[in-house]
Amino acid sequence: MAEYRTAPLVSEYLTSADTLERCPADDEPEVAFVGRSNSGKSSTLNRLTGNKRLARVGKTPGRTQLLNFFTVQAGGRLVDLPGYGYARVPQYRREAWGRSVDDYLHNRLNLVLLVHVMDARRPLERFDRDMLRWCGEREKPLLALLNKADKLNRSKGADALRAVQRALPPEATAILFSAQTGLGADEALQVLRASLRLSASP
Ligand SMILES: Nc1nc2c(ncn2[C@@H]2O[C@H](COP(=O)(O)OP(=O)(O)O)[C@@H](O)[C@H]2O)c(=O)[nH]1
Numbered sequence: 001m002a003e004y005r006t007a008p009l010v011s012e013y014l015t016s017a018d019t020l021e022r023c024p025a026d027d028e029p030e031v032a033f034v035g036r037s038n039s040g041k042s043s044t045l046n047r048l049t050g051n052k053r054l055a056r057v058g059k060t061p062g063r064t065q066l067l068n069f070f071t072v073q074a075g076g077r078l079v080d081l082p083g084y085g086y087a088r089v090p091q092y093r094r095e096a097w098g099r100s101v102d103d104y105l106h107n108r109l110n111l112v113l114l115v116h117v118m119d120a121r122r123p124l125e126r127f128d129r130d131m132l133r134w135c136g137e138r139e140k141p142l143l144a145l146l147n148k149a150d151k152l153n154r155s156k157g158a159d160a161l162r163a164v165q166r167a168l169p170p171e172a173t174a175i176l177f178s179a180q181t182g183l184g185a186d187e188a189l190q191v192l193r194a195s196l197r198l199s200a201s202p
């Protein structure tokens with residue numbers, strides 16, 4: 001088991017929104033989580049907050065079409081954006097996804113960091129490449145988490161990390177991560193805490 005040297009971001013559910021207009025006031029810094037459905041976004045949120053029940057895990061992929069907001073006790077918010085790329089979601093729902101998430105990503109002024117959760121076994125699918133390019137063009141701070149690294153041996157993990165690092169915009173960071181084992185959680189928490197301007201202790 002990985003040990004925490006950096007405290008998890010204790011958080012609680014705040015609210016959900018289906019459009020930018022319905023999001024809470026932009027008066028607190030926000031770290032938003034994006035990723036393909038089933039990449040382990042909910043599991044990652046749970047790991048980084050130290051709360052296994054914060055975000056729902058493994059429910060019908062693509063069902064979570066809302067932007068879910070969590071208040072970080074120490075300050076700031078985490079935002080679980082709808083997952084993308086699940087084939088069974090009808091086209092019109094995918095377009096709705098596009099609008100609310102696009103709107104949030106383009107216009108949310110208090111967005112301080114985007115955490116991009118990828119499956120380390122297939123990290124650079126089309127959606128992932130689009131997102132990396134988008135972040136690069138806008139110089140948005142980005143943390144790429146190569147989740148499910150527990151499924152890869154050391155050398156495959158290193159290969160995946162190198163491949164992603166080559167594809168990343170200059171200022172972005174990539175970490176081999178496992179929501180399941182806690183691999184990389186400490187390093188990830190340091191990045192999140194720095195973005196939210198929190199110290200390393202609770
Ligand atoms: N082996 C492994 N499985 C994981 C990990 N993270 C998530 N999963 C599994 O992947 C599936 C999707 O996880 P979930 O968090 O619901 O993904 P989301 O759709 O991106 O929110 C679930 O069955 C999880 O148990 C991980 O780090 N390692």
Ligand SMILES: [Mg+2]
Pocket residue numbers: 041042043055056057058064083
């Ligand atoms: Mg989820």
